[in-house]
Amino acid sequence: QVQLVASGGGLVQAGGSLRLSCAASVRIFDRYNMGWFRQAPGKEREFVAFISRSSSSTYYAGSVKGRFTISRDNDKNMVYLQMNNLKPEDTALYYCAASWSSTNYAQVRTYTEWGQGTQVTVSS
Numbered sequence: 846q847v848q849l850v851a852s853g854g855g856l857v858q859a860g861g862s863l864r865l866s867c868a869a870s871v872r873i874f875d876r877y878n879m880g881w882f883r884q885a886p887g888k889e890r891e892f893v894a895f896i897s898r899s900s901s902s903t904y905y906a907g908s909v910k911g912r913f914t915i916s917r918d919n920d921k922n923m924v925y926l927q928m929n930n931l932k933p934e935d936t937a938l939y940y941c942a943a944s945w946s947s948t949n950y951a952q953v954r955t956y957t958e959w960g961q962g963t964q965v966t967v968s969s
Contacts, residue, residue, distance in 0.1 A: 847871040849960030851941045856966045857931055865926040867941030867960055875899070875919040878944045880956060881926045883937035883965075890940070892951035894926060904950060909935075931967045938962040 853865040865881070878897050884890040894915035895904045903915055912931075917924040924941055942956035949955045 847874075847877065847943045847958040849941050849943060849958055851939065851960040851963040854939060854963030854965045856968065859932055859967055859969050861931050861967070862927070862929045863931065863965060865928065865939055865941075865963060865965070867924045867926075869922045869924070869943065871922065874922040876945070877958075878947045878950065879915075879917060879924040880942045880944065880950060881915060881924075881939060882942060882953065882956075883935075883939045884962075885937040888937075890953050892953075893939070895947075895950040896924065897947055902947070906951070928965070931965075933967045933969045936965060936967050938964050 848870040850868045857863055875898055880895045881893040882890050883893050892906050896915045896917050912929050914927040940962045941960045943958040944956045946955055
């Protein structure tokens with residue numbers, strides 16, 4: 846079982862940046878594909894970004910492409926989400942998640958392990 850702890854959220858003005866971190870407590874972290882999702886109040890959880898086990902593949906939601914960058918450090922059991930040029934519509938609770946599968950990477954059901962979420966609030 847993987848335990849995921851997300852951190853790094855906060856309040857930022859539009860145009861600002863934040864870096865989210867997700868720490869995984871598992872020895873075989875490099876066997877998991879990782880994703881970031883977000884959920885705004887009253888909305889469904891939505892895909893943000895994906896990174897494969899070896900970082901060879903990354904994918905982004907269209908709404909964040911070019912502004913967000915996902916990365917990972919398998920030696921440290923960490924995955925990151927660098928968020929630049931933040932917009933008020935990026936306001937949400939952000940979750941990191943782990944999956945054995947790399948197919949259907951944008952679907953919530955693909956991921957078996959979830960962190961507790963970290964709040965990102967972007968003011969206009």
